[in-house]
Amino acid sequence: MEFIDPNVVDLSRFQFALTALYHFMFVPLTLGLTFMLAAMETVYVVTGRQIYKDMAQFWGKLFGINFAIGVATGITMEFEFGTNWSMYSHFFGDMFGTPLAIEGLMAFFMESTFVGLMFFGWDRLSKQAHLAITYLVALGSNLSALWILIANAGMNMPEGAHFDPETMRMQFESFVNLVFNPDAQAKFVHTSVAGYVSAAMFVMGISAFYLLRGQHRQFAARSFRMAALFGIISTVAVITLGDVLGRLDYEKQPTKIAAIEGLWHTSKPPFEPWILAALPDDAKQENHFEVGVPLVLTPLITHTFDQPITGMHELEDAAGPRIRSGIEAVSALRRYGVTHSDADLTLFTQHEQDMGYGLLAARHAPNQDVTNIPENQIDTVVKATQPDILPNVFVTFWSFRFMVFLSLWFFALFAISAYVSLKRRLEHNKLLLKLCMWSIPLPILATEFGWITAEAGRQPWTVFGWLPTFLSASSHGVSYMVFSLIGFVLLYSVFIAAELYLMFKFARLGPEHDSMEPHAQHDAPKPSAFDMHPTAS
Template sequence: MELDVVSLSRFQFAMTALYHFLFVPLTLGLSVVLAIMETVYVTTGRAIWRQMTQFWGTLFGINFVLGVATGLTMEFQFGMNWSYYSHYVGDIFGAPLALEGLMAFFLEATFVGLFFFGWDKLSKLGHLATTWAVAAGSNFSALWILIANGWMQNPVGAAFNPQTMRMEMTDFWEVIFNPVAQAKFVHTASAGYVCAAFFVLGVSAWYLLKGRHIALAKRSMTVAAAFGLAASLSAVVLGDESGYLATEHQKMKLAAIEGMWETEPAPAPFTAFGFPDQEARETHYAIHIPFVTGLIATRTLNTEIPGIVDLVKLAEERIREGIKAYDALQAIRAAGSSQVPQAVSETFEANARQLGYAYLLRRYVDDPRQATDAQISQAAWDTVPQVGPLFWTFRIMVGLGVFFILLTGTFFYLSARRRLDAHPWLLWVAVFAIPLPWVASECGWFVAEFGRQPWIIEGVLPTAAAVSDLGITQVLLTIMGFVVIYTVLAIIEMGLMLKAIRKGPTFEPANPRPSSNVPQPGAGIPAPLPAE
């Protein structure tokens, strides 16, 4: 990474975003798990389900606090490191962020307080409604953030104003119902549910292995297995929808993910394995599975998916059209309040959608109109993200997704057979698998955001043009500050979580039944488990 303001600003935002996203998935998923458990408690009246809700709620609360603390800094960074971005698209981007704060964050925070302190003050139905409100608030919060992020991937409902030099909203509802944003939300929410399911599954498996809190652990595993299997299947299906939309709106990202340098005959194959070579512009030792990418990405047998080389040629054409728009823009601004010639206005309107491509040339020349053919060609190749990291990160995510389905499906089957503790080695697999959904989620965010480069807003504003006017020293100091603070927060988070897990529930039901297969500490042959 070059030591410049743009690279350092990108690194800082990526670091804080990836760290913040360690807490978001668990918040999304555990909020729904708590609502499910309390619903069972209210409908059955069995105290064990209240105990489960309170225990997992404690872990949810620890995670929620850290999520809020790390999330607040994300929004401040738009003004700190990305001030031109905030100026350029604040009219659009600011709206969902404001709604997230007003409608979702305060709703969520209010009901979280009622969840913890209202057990003996609210009726059963009243507290259940509170818990479902926490779940709704958590997911609404994610929705508004992903509407903002989805707009960066597919900027709809907005137009550039040459007089103010800003993007302005033209259709609020088009921004809200942006198909990319909606697909990202449901896919991200499903990924969060998988994280929560594996967290509950793994912690419960640890309790079974230690012979502790057996009743709570088995019931928690039953909920987690069913919830996790449904979420894992949903994540795969909804991820397919995101890939389909990328075919329409982010063709270069899709080609880079597949390591597809040349346009393949329809339907395109899926590259299961290979080593992308950015310099040679080919993927070495590629192993292809026929038809798969074409069928998934286009849902047809006869639609081509353009390769990287052809997309670079298209980018070069757009850069030349963007130069025309840039030239007309300068004429419009020079005219000021005077009448702009009709020919100039028509030229700008015809090429305005490609104006952002002209700004790619700012890396090589101050005035895009003075760019040479070689500089235009180089700028066109700049639209290609780093293929290798995208290629492998995507495959790690997909591979883990398949593993999640297999593991949750196995525990779902064992739960139905009442044999959750039949295989201790499988319980250890569940324990050690706890971090894997977070790995998959972070990989997903990396693919989504790194794959969009060099754009901060796809096709509209290059990342290099969006930074604040800061010095390298200033950015480095803030990076070091974030590293120190976030390291301390991580230690606090892990310490509190582990302490709460070791302590376990605050009370046990009368006559807890031991496991039939997992030995009890200090016991000889365990008693058989009575039929439930």
């Protein structure tokens, strides 16, 4: 068993986290804008009103900028699995690589092909054909997210595979179980709809900017209204589906849910409070202060009033027998690799489900070898390993709360914005317009916090319960990791700068022509049920 320099592991984790966070700045906007464009173009096809075509083309231009930068940042991330996480790739490559390959062949190529037709087909295709292309772009982008999240779900809930002691890998065995992994289905819808929230706030915020400046008033008012209504529906869906994910974590990843809730001891239903704020101390394993709402936590997580939630101290205690069993599994596997004895294989099979806990104990074993622990030291190794089953509680706890608090803010802002828009009083509410404009980056920030919650909460595993993170990295040198990290930061900083420059430039320019500005209103068809009042703002 080869141990990697802990500094290399930390640098590999840091680089991958930055890569994913950079990339995920663009993904939600891509997912959400595609369906918003489809909605705008649908209204154009149904009503024939030019302004909705202008809306689809203008917001489509900003989508194109975001899509191009997002593709560039995503490629690097996929290469990192091979360069920086070779042990993980060897151990879990079949399960992880299959959905990624399908994503590239079925979803990404489909999306890229139809993006070109969407941009250059306005004057070459019929209205109906172009609308179909736009929906195919939306479908392709969301299918990309589906297959990537299927791959990620296998890391959180390994289903559809079994460990092969001959190859020392997780062998792919069930495509159906892989695709219909409950974690994948819940996470896909939750992530996609979070993208719709990001797109709604993006469109609403830029529209608010135009209204504050008195520019493109009718264009901005219609875009604002559609975005606000789209945002309300999406925010409700995000919160609802987040509850589904919480219930799933409660059943499958109890350490994550306990860390999310800052629950060091098993709850006492139904009076256990949901902690709004606290300062979790990972070293002392306690919260320094707590501000909570009583009678909320138990029904929120368990959907009952009498079912307890296991605390982190009790989870540590419960891990003790699994660590002992895992040490037996690793020892039997090591012997089987030499002797190919049926007795060793049988013993390994009996303890197979705890193998990961035996690997986790390796850092605390003499000479980092769990197969030769003296009998009088096993208790010491087990006790030292037990705290390792917990993620970083402070990070998991607060990243989840930032995500939740921001989601509540979005719901309130969308609801008030929709009401004011329907009352045709937008330009009389300067403060609301400014809040919408300054809230543009917040949904992206919320999705970043959601990703941190999911990934930090899975630690100390890359494959939950099977492969510890400290065994998953490649055996690079520290200098190599520092060099690649610096190169990565410089390259991605250029991408970010390009994205911001182009977005600001084209957002400030606005639509190329506004068919509802005063000079063009005499050409406008009779307003339809989809429109606001002609004088509304």
